[in-house]
Amino acid sequence: MTPDTKSSAHAVLFVCLGNICRSPTAEGVFRALAREAGLEPELRIDSAGTGGYHVGATPDARAMAAASARGYDLSTIRARKVSVQDFHEFDLILAMDEDNLLHLQGIAPEGARARLGLLLDYAPGSAGRGVPDPYYGGRNGFEQVLDLVTEACAGLVDELRRTLR
Numbered sequence: 491m492t493p494d495t496k497s498s499a500h501a502v503l504f505v506c507l508g509n510i511c512r513s514p515t516a517e518g519v520f521r522a523l524a525r526e527a528g529l530e531p532e533l534r535i536d537s538a539g540t541g542g543y544h545v546g547a548t549p550d551a552r553a554m555a556a557a558s559a560r561g562y563d564l565s566t567i568r569a570r571k572v573s574v575q576d577f578h579e580f581d582l583i584l585a586m587d588e589d590n591l592l593h594l595q596g597i598a599p600e601g602a603r604a605r606l607g608l609l610l611d612y613a614p615g616s617a618g619r620g621v622p623d624p625y626y627g628g629r630n631g632f633e634q635v636l637d638l639v640t641e642a643c644a645g646l647v648d649e650l651r652r653t654l655r
């Protein structure tokens with residue numbers, strides 16, 4: 491059994507629209523920062539999209555290139571659509587923006603295990619903000635995604651370091 495599927499792990503799911511730009515970036519960055527902090531064995535980390543257009547696809551080539559330039563490998567991630575089961579399996583489901591959070595709140599089943607929130611609530615000074623969708627923009631959008639996601643993932647690692655230990 492890999493650390494990713496341990497049932498005792500604290501499970502965190504990152505969610506955007508397509509699961510090819512923002513949430514796989516968050517998955518890759520968070521996994522790397524959690525590994526550096528020695529927390530990865532205690533975590534299950536995954537990402538998904540509220541839309542199903544890109545199911546099975548690798549992350550967007552621009553997202554992979556921008557992440558790779560900062561030392562993060564997203565190449566093994568494949569897009570999937572968020573499912574009702576996710577609300578029972580994950581402890582924390584973090585949306586990249588308000589639209590995706592509203593979508594998640596709309597499909598959350600009764601008795602869900604998961605707490606829902608915005609990723610940027612973990613970035614100092616950015617609570618309530620969304621990670622802008624970079625899909626139709628230029629390269630700079632992907633750099634901004636990495637900046638915001640990295641800040642928030644570092645904040646999340648700090649919080650989990652305090653609460654899981």
Ligand code: 4NP
Pocket residue numbers: 506507508509510511512513543623624625
């Ligand atoms: P993501 O970006 O939600 O960060 O993965 C998008 C990817 C694809 C589309 C929109 C946003 N799309 O419309 O196909």
